[in-house]
Amino acid sequence: MDKNEAEGLLNKIKKEYQVYAPVQKSQGCFINRIEDALQVDYSGSIPLDSWKFLFFPPQEALFDENFKEPETSYPKICAWGMNVLDLKALGLFDLVFEGDPYYQKRRQNILTVGLSVGAPSQENFEDFQLFSLKLEEDVLEHVPFDIFLETMQDKKILVYSGSAKGRQVLEKNKISDYVNIQFAGLIAEEGQDQRMLELKEKMTKGYEHKVWDELDKICLACGKCSIVCPTCFCYNLEDEMADSDKSQRLKKWGNCFYPEFTEIAGGFDFTASVKRKILFWYEHKFVRIPEQYKVPGCVSCLRCFKVCPVAINIIKVLKNLDKKKNEKPLSPTGS
Amino acid sequence: MKNPYLPQEAKIVEVLKEAPNVKWFKLKFVNKKFGRSFHFWHGQFAMVGLPGFDESPFDICSNPHNSTDYLEFTIRKVGRLTTKLVTLTKGDSLWVRGPYGKGWPSFHKLKKKNLLVVGGGCGFVPLRSVIEDGVEQISPTRQMQIFYGCRNSEELLFENRYRDWINKGAQLNVIFDKEQPKTPTVYGARCGYGLITKLFDQVKVIKNASAFLCGPPAMFKFVLEKLKKQGFADEDIYLSLERRMDCGFGICQHCACGKIYVCQDGPVFNYAAIKNIPYIFEY
Numbered sequence: 001m002d003k004n005e006a007e008g009l010l011n012k013i014k015k016e017y018q019v020y021a022p023v024q025k026s027q028g029c030f031i032n033r034i035e036d037a038l039q040v041d042y043s044g045s046i047p048l049d050s051w052k053f054l055f056f057p058p059q060e061a062l063f064d065e066n067f068k069e070p071e072t073s074y075p076k077i078c079a080w081g082m083n084v085l086d087l088k089a090l091g092l093f094d095l096v097f098e099g100d101p102y103y104q105k106r107r108q109n110i111l112t113v114g115l116s117v118g119a120p121s122q123e124n125f126e127d128f129q130l131f132s133l134k135l136e137e138d139v140l141e142h143v144p145f146d147i148f149l150e151t152m153q154d155k156k157i158l159v160y161s162g163s164a165k166g167r168q169v170l171e172k173n174k175i176s177d178y179v180n181i182q183f184a185g186l187i188a189e190e191g192q193d194q195r196m197l198e199l200k201e202k203m204t205k206g207y208e209h210k211v212w213d214e215l216d217k218i219c220l221a222c223g224k225c226s227i228v229c230p231t232c233f234c235y236n237l238e239d240e241m242a243d244s245d246k247s248q249r250l251k252k253w254g255n256c257f258y259p260e261f262t263e264i265a266g267g268f269d270f271t272a273s274v275k276r277k278i279l280f281w282y283e284h285k286f287v288r289i290p291e292q293y294k295v296p297g298c299v300s301c302l303r304c305f306k307v308c309p310v311a312i313n314i315i316k317v318l319k320n321l322d323k324k325k326n327e328k329p330l331s332p333t334g335s
Numbered sequence: 336m337k338n339p340y341l342p343q344e345a346k347i348v349e350v351l352k353e354a355p356n357v358k359w360f361k362l363k364f365v366n367k368k369f370g371r372s373f374h375f376w377h378g379q380f381a382m383v384g385l386p387g388f389d390e391s392p393f394d395i396c397s398n399p400h401n402s403t404d405y406l407e408f409t410i411r412k413v414g415r416l417t418t419k420l421v422t423l424t425k426g427d428s429l430w431v432r433g434p435y436g437k438g439w440p441s442f443h444k445l446k447k448k449n450l451l452v453v454g455g456g457c458g459f460v461p462l463r464s465v466i467e468d469g470v471e472q473i474s475p476t477r478q479m480q481i482f483y484g485c486r487n488s489e490e491l492l493f494e495n496r497y498r499d500w501i502n503k504g505a506q507l508n509v510i511f512d513k514e515q516p517k518t519p520t521v522y523g524a525r526c527g528y529g530l531i532t533k534l535f536d537q538v539k540v541i542k543n544a545s546a547f548l549c550g551p552p553a554m555f556k557f558v559l560e561k562l563k564k565q566g567f568a569d570e571d572i573y574l575s576l577e578r579r580m581d582c583g584f585g586i587c588q589h590c591a592c593g594k595i596y597v598c599q600d601g602p603v604f605n606y607a608a609i610k611n612i613p614y615i616f617e618y
Binding site for chain 1: 336337338339340341342344384386387388389390391411413414417430577578579581582585586587588589590591592593594596613614617618
């Protein structure tokens with residue numbers, strides 16, 4: 001397949017699905033609903049926002065005031081151009097929301113099309129290796145997708161199908177030259193990610209580490225990192241008035257940097273300080289997600305760094321955790 | 336697929352004013368079939384809510400052996416939801432889902448046969464269901480001692496149950512920290528004046544016992560010191576923790592601390608298992 005054929009496929013998919021894809025805007029690359037296949041950005045930039053809003057909307061109604069599920073229509077959506085990192089994050093969401101009927105209904109109607117662009121570039125590959133993100137041959141067996149397009153050196157595109165849904169779409173569009181990939185779960189055959197286990201160990205032993213005091217001084221607790229993070233999934237269950245006299249129960253994105261996230265009756269807050277908030281965030285990614293789901297809680301996309309108003313770089317923070325007590329820490333900010 | 340967020344309607348069949356801002360409710364599920372399948376264990380909690388007022392976690396405070404018949408909650412007016420809840424009367428509905436979490440261990444699994452129960456303020460609520468179950472099992476080889484720290488006589492919780500507990504063999508000690516008691520006993524229980532830790536100096540603490548604790552973080556700190564002095568091993572101490580919870584089953588993150596979720600791994604924990612988790616007992 002070549003680029004024209006890929007665009008042809010996208011145009012056909014667009015007849016049946018609402019298509020979302022990375023689009024270049026004046027402020028950078030964002031995920032947008034597209035009307036024209038030519039709008040798609042294939043530069044390899046990682047969009048500033050994450051795909052999660054398609055799978056896990058910022059707000060959704062769970063029940064009306066009688067605790068009846070609302071009649072929600074789940075549109076057919078195509079997420080076109082998810083990179084491997086974003087697919088890893090989606091794999092985590094699939095585990096987290098395995099028992100969530102709202103997520104499952106929405107998910108069933110989403111067609112995921114991966115692109116090999118956007119994977120870590122060679123020049124900063126070393127940084128990405130911090131997370132043991134090896135571009136091993138079998139990477140596609142360990143991420144969920146329906147269709148995956150891999151751009152080769154000669155610009156030819158290899159097509160993979162990762163599900164029955166993907167195969168159906170390809171067949172329907174008369175594409176028969178593709179490779180079937182059988183999803184084998186997120187965990188590679190050799191076992192859990194070694195770097196993940198190492199970081200988990202370091203996090204649980206490193207509460208007194210200077211790195212947290214350093215972040216306490218500079219982090220503004222604005223919560224932007226959490227909004228753009230493809231693996232941040234905390235949520236609140238809140239009732240809101242749908243009408244003047246009718247309430248509804250909503251599931252809304254939570255943010256562990258916001259006030260009240262860990263506050264209990266009487267106003268006592270378990271993460272009142274910035275240090276505790278930032279620890280809470282890192283613990284979720286590097287302790288709780290690995291503990292609970294056995295997969296890394298960070299896919300190293302660096303969106304958090306890109307949106308951070310004080311330029312906290314997660315990779316430098318983790319490198320500091322690696323340092324011994326007598327070693328000089330890196331500045332946790334900047335690239 | 337079962338909807339894990341779906342609450343069930345329960346009707347109030349009995350209500351009692353426990354203290355100026357505290358009400359005790361006895362509930363039965365409207366859907367009887369669901370009620371019969373509702374098996375809770377002491378120390379477990381349920382999410383209780385009202386449309387338009389959100390949900391919050393509340394410990395179930397009745398005897399678990401009656402769990403499929405009715406359940407009881409004791410609720411203090413502190414926030415928006417509880418301000419509404421305490422206005423409810425017999426026949427009113429509220430919405431419940433659960434039960435969730437891990438409760439107090441079964442007495443038969445405890446290495447130490449006797450039981451010391453220590454509760455401070457509202458922390459006495461989650462202990463009530465274990466006391467109700469525990470007093471039924473008191474024998475010459477299984478004794479129960481209760482320490483309950485309370486503000487004053489007005490704030491006293493469950494005083495209508497004391498005589499029954501004492502008759503069944505429990506040794507109940509109450510202490511007020513904001514009021515000098517007028518009599519040496521209240522509702523049959525020995526009553527003193529001071530902080531709960533003072534009871535450890537005034538009363539002979541039961542030996543060969545496991546300790547069950549619930550109260551504010553400051554109470555944990557000082558009571559744990561006292562227990563250690565009495566020679567209690569970390570493994571023989573259990574505590575029930577409080578956190579904000581939205582989902583109740585280990586996803587939403589509100590109750591997380593270190594690697595644990597209070598909703599799923601707790602709210603009752605063995606002290607040895609959590610004592611090294613930073614900030615676990617701190618606001």
